[in-house]
Amino acid sequence: MAGAVTETLLSRAxxxxxxxxxxxxxxxxxNDLRKILEAGLAAPSGYNLQPWRFVVVRDLEQRRRLREAAMGQSKVEEAPVVIVACGDPQGWRNGDLDEVLRMAAQHGPDGPAKHESVRRNVIRFLGGVPGNQGGIGPDLAVWVNRQVMVAFTTMMWMAEVLGYETxxxxxxxxxxVKAVLKIPDSVRVVALLAIGHGKQTDKPFAERFPMSRVVFAEEWGKSIRVAGDRQ
Ligand SMILES: Cc1cc2nc3c(=O)[nH]c(=O)nc-3n(C[C@H](O)[C@H](O)[C@H](O)COP(=O)(O)O)c2cc1C
Structure with a gap:
């Protein structure tokens, strides 16, 4: 029931x-689209750097072109909204870090000394990739994926609780995708999210691995026991 005032419980979604x-x-x-986008933008990110960028594609012709770039997947053309989630690995160098520190100065309890120390940490952390310039930080392609998928998933759940299918x-x-949407070369395209009203009954649940296969306790390979375990 999209557009309804009542949101589905997250656990049910x-x-x-x-x-x-x-x-x-x-x-x-x-209004729902706004809520979905705002939910994603409220997601956490490392140092609050928010390296995500999103292109919202609603125009039918543009969705047709995007479908071709998405290996012909029909849902890209059918769904009224497709959000193309991107990450800018260099955004922090090109103004994002300054802006984050400016916002922190406006809203946070910390003074300028703390902000300058955050700036130094970010530059040390992200300024060099492993094996390159002796930096301590992550591979920036991995880093943007990590951050963008948190916002992407938050948008997905907000759409679901508002009654849409995704x-x-x-x-x-x-x-x-970059050519169709005029996305700069330096930016990575991370994932696409189709949102709309589903046409058919959902496909059956494909099951998931049991906890015993994928969750460990204290160290890799040690099985976990939690209350309510299926024996
Ligand atoms: C990051 C990610 C990428 C995916 N890419 C595609 C895709 O390109 N095409 C597609 O049909 N399904 C895609 N899926 C959907 C998965 O196939 C689907 O989530 C999985 O089979 C489990 O089914 P369920 O989500 O309906 O429970 C993707 C899912 C995720 C999380």
């Missing part, structure tokens, strides 16, 4: 969400 293949042409309500996508040619 988690239980019921499916990656939805087919969509009705009915648009996503503008489909996350990694099936796209990055260079083609």
């Amino acid at each position: 988690i239980a019921e969400r499916r990656a939805t293949r087919h969509y009705e042409p009915t648009p996503v309500d503008e 489909a996350p996508m990694e099936g796209f040619w990055e260079d083609k």
